[in-house]
Amino acid sequence: MAANPNVIIWTEDDGQVSVCHPISTYSKSLDELAKKVVPSGKSYKIIKQSDIPTDRTFRGAWVQDGDTAKEDVSKAKTIAHTTRREKREVEFKPHDDIIAKQIPGKSASDAETARATIRTKYATMQTNINNASDIAGIKTALGG
Amino acid sequence: MSVIKLTADSGGGTVGLKAPASTTSNAAIEFKLPVADGTSGQALTTNASGQLAFSDTPIATLKAWAAFDGDGDVNATLTGGNITSLTDHGTGTYTATFDTDFSDDNYMMNGSQTTYGFLGFYDEAGIAAGSCKFATLTDGGGYNDPFRVTVGWWR
Numbered sequence: 330m331a332a333n334p335n336v337i338i339w340t341e342d343d344g345q346v347s348v349c350h351p352i353s354t355y356s357k358s359l360d361e362l363a364k365k366v367v368p369s370g371k372s373y374k375i376i377k378q379s380d381i382p383t384d385r386t387f388r389g390a391w392v393q394d395g396d397t398a399k400e401d402v403s404k405a406k407t408i409a410h411t412t413r414r415e416k417r418e419v420e421f422k423p424h425d426d427i428i429a430k431q432i433p434g435k436s437a438s439d440a441e442t443a444r445a446t447i448r449t450k451y452a453t454m455q456t457n458i459n460n461a462s463d464i465a466g467i468k469t470a471l472g473g
Numbered sequence: 474m475s476v477i478k479l480t481a482d483s484g485g486g487t488v489g490l491k492a493p494a495s496t497t498s499n500a501a502i503e504f505k506l507p508v509a510d511g512t513s514g515q516a517l518t519t520n521a522s523g524q525l526a527f528s529d530t531p532i533a534t535l536k537a538w539a540a541f542d543g544d545g546d547v548n549a550t551l552t553g554g555n556i557t558s559l560t561d562h563g564t565g566t567y568t569a570t571f572d573t574d575f576s577d578d579n580y581m582m583n584g585s586q587t588t589y590g591f592l593g594f595y596d597e598a599g600i601a602a603g604s605c606k607f608a609t610l611t612d613g614g615g616y617n618d619p620f621r622v623t624v625g626w627w628r
Contacts, residue, residue: 332549341562349560349570350548352539362557365603366570378548385544385618388564 330354336381337363338398339373346391346398348381386468400464409458409467417451533581538625539569543586543609543618565609565616566595574603575628582607584624590617592624 330353337349337359349366351359359375367373380397390404424447426432427440457470477490496502503523511527518528539553543565551559553569560568578600584592590611599606605626611617 332551336548345563347560347562348547349558350551351558352551352553352556355557362570366558366560366568383546385564388618391563 332378333359334378335359335375336378337367337373337375338381338393339367339371340393341368341371344392345389346393348398350378384464387464402461402463402467405464405467406458406461409471410455412471413451413454413458417447420447533627535625536573536575536580536628537569537571538623540621540623542620543622544620562606563616564618566606567608567622568595568599568604568606569624569626570604571602571626575626576602578602579628580605581627582624583627584622586617586619586623587621588617588619590619592622 332353333351333355336351339347341347349362351362355362363373363375374393374396376396376398382391382398382400384400387400387405387408389408390400390402391398392401392404421444424440424444427435428437428444431437454470454472458467461467461470475492478487479489480487504519505524507517507526514530515527516530517525519525535554537553537555539551539556539559541547541552541559542550547559547561553559555572557570557572560570562568582594582605584607586592586609588611590609592607592609594600595606595608607624609617609619609622
C-alpha cells in the first residue's frame with residue numbers, strides 16, 4: 330500500500346516541530362489521527378509530506394511556517410557551531426594527548442604547531458558559518 | 474454441515490463442534506486428543522499430524538512493531554503492526570502510537586538500529602498505554618538518525 334502523501338505537524342513547547350507520519354494501512358482521516366497524537370491544546374496542520382525538508386542535517390532547526398516546515402537559518406547556525414566544536418575537538422585530541430602526557434618520542438612543539446593549524450581552520454569555518462545566508466551555505470561552511 | 478452437539482446437564486442448552494464448509498483439498502482431517510489434562514494456562518497445540526497436546530503459552534507476545542529509515546524518508550519507509558503512525562520529534566526522537574492500546578503501560582520495548590548505538594525509552598512520561606516515545610542514540614549518548622530502525626513492544 331502506498332505511503333500516505335500527507336503528514337500532521339505541530340510545534341512543541343520547546344519550539345521543535347513534530348511530524349506525524351501515518352502508516353500506509355491507516356484507514357481513518359488524519360483529523361481523526363490528530364485527536365490521538367497531537368498533544369491537548371496544540372493546534373496542528375495537515376500538510377503534504379513533500380512540504381517538509383528532506384535533509385535532516387539540521388532537523389533541530391525545523392520550524393513551522395504556515396502550511397510548511399522549513400529550516401530556520403539562525404537555529405541551523407547554532408547546530409552548525411556545535412558540530413564545528415565537536416569536529417575540532419576530535420582533531421585536537423591526538424595533539425592534546427602529546428602535550429598533556431608528554432609522550433616520549435613525540436614533539437610537543439610539533440603538536441602545538443598542528444594545533445595552531447587546526448585552530449585557524451576552524452576559526453575560518455566559524456566565520457564562514459556566521460556569514461552564510463542560507464542552509465546550503467552553512468552546509469558548505471561545515472564541509473558538507 | 475455436521476455438528477456434534479453436547480447437551481448441558483441442565484437447562485437444555487447445548488455446545489457444538491461444527492465441521493468447516495469444506496477442508497483443504499477435501500482431506501479427511503482427524504484430531505487426536507491428548508492422553509491427559511494439561512496444567513493451568515496451557516493451550517492445545519498440534520504436531521501437524523493431527524496429534525493435539527497441551528503446551529505452555531508464551532509469557533509475552535509481540536503486540537506492536539515498527540520499522541523505518543531514520544535518516545531519510547520516514548513516510549515512505551514506515552511499516553509495522555498495530556501502530557497508527559510514527560511521530561518524528563527531532564533527531565533520534567520518535568513516538569509510536571498504537572492502533573489498539575495496551576491495557577496499561579507495563580510493557581517491554583526492544584529494538585535495533587544500524588549504527589553503533591542503542592534504542593531506549595525517551596522518558597517516563599512517554600511510556601503510555603496508547604503510545605510510546607523512544608530515542609535512538611549513539612554510543613556517546615547523543616541522539617542520532619540511523620539508516621534503519623526496528624522496534625517492537627511485548628506484553
